[in-house]
Amino acid sequence: MNLAFIIIDDSELDCFIAKKIIQQNDKSTKVATFTDAISALRQINDNTDIHSNLLTIILLDLRLPIMSGFEFVEEFERLPVNVRSKYVIYVLSSSMNKNDKSRVDSNENIIKMLDKPLTKTSFDVIMSEVGARKI
């Protein structure tokens, strides 16, 4: 598959589930998981070992310690275009808060918000939306 994934979620269980769902579809898909947003950002910034020429889908939780999901997106927006263009962001959250929802909807760097954890159905939604996209 010409796609890679980064999962940012402080719940290890939800990371595990997302990884399983993704790899049940294609075992060879590269998946990196982070329990905090800062390490994820650092990896994206260094961009050394992370799937350098694959389109990478970021599955981002909102309520994270130290750096929240929204703060992550703000930092992400400061990255150079040639780095950003390799990533697409989906928010995965159990939040039912309307403010969160409208903040996600109004942010052009986030494709949409999906309920947490990832399911086969929501995975199929992501695949149909970006699966065919190229960098």
Next chain:
Amino acid sequence: MYVDDEQDNLFGFKATLRFHYQVFTAIDVTQAIAHLDANPDIRIVFSDQRMPEQTGIDFFEAIRVSHPLPVRILITAYTDVESVIDAINKGNIFRYIKKPWEESDLFSAIEEANRFYVTNSLLTVKHDELQKAYNELNKFAYSITHDIRGPISGLMGAIDVARDISDINEVKEMLYLMEKSLKKLDMYVINMNDYYSLQRGELVIDEIDFNEIFEECASLFEVIAKVNKVTFKMNVNQNEIFRSDKVLIKMIIHNLLSNAFKYQDESKTEKAVEASVEIMNGSATITVKDSGIGILGNHIGEIFNLFYRATSQNVGSGFGLYNVKTALLKLNGHIEVASVMNQGTTFKVILPSI
């Protein structure tokens, strides 16, 4: 307080009232504002209308913004009815008194103004309490989706995924993560109960035997210390009677100790937690020191906030230190934190005997 540019009037005013109330007098607006700044408990401000630098009405309009609490009463000999009516309608003055004044007028004005002041103050206090309760309710509503619905959705998702996993080791790994998630949910509920009892509960003051409390904690934490290979030391130095609320003190010590074990640095070979208490001159100093991961300097100010978590390590609910802070507020105590990143954190709690 009374402001008037004529010294005689100030004397007369003070002479009439000084046996009944604490009276401040001011010869001009500058002195009046200095009094207001230095004595925030001034309840009623009288002012003459005609003064050389500023009229009484203008003065009231200004202090209504800078010192909104005191009730404002104008004293005037002149018949500037228009401007007085205007000032009353704008809410800048509570009432006015004719000059020269009748003593009975002064007393009845003060009585009524004071009643107004007290009612207003009570209302402000209640309003602040309500605002605080609303804010916390909002935080709760938000946290419930994350801290309660989060683990539930996670477990349901895990069950769903498990149907397609045939490798027993993977299932075991997932069971371990599911258990972790459930433990976190369980802790959330326990802490929420602590939170609620703290907010609503009354203090029960009793003699405190710190030896007994520490022994109780020791039996609980020694197991954790053993499993995680942490050196655990406790020291009690109590030679005098100490009175306080036992349940709250236990809760404080329990929270600090559980944090000390929770935020250990797994990569260190020498892990340690030290707890001590010393009672001297009616004051107890409880110290809990760990060799853990430490707290970043710019997060220290926030760690006592409800639902704040400074690290992704381990299962914090964001309740613990908030509950500690609330308990300390009730017991008139305070807490100090010293922390060095990667070296450890020391919490020091100082409590008075009640």
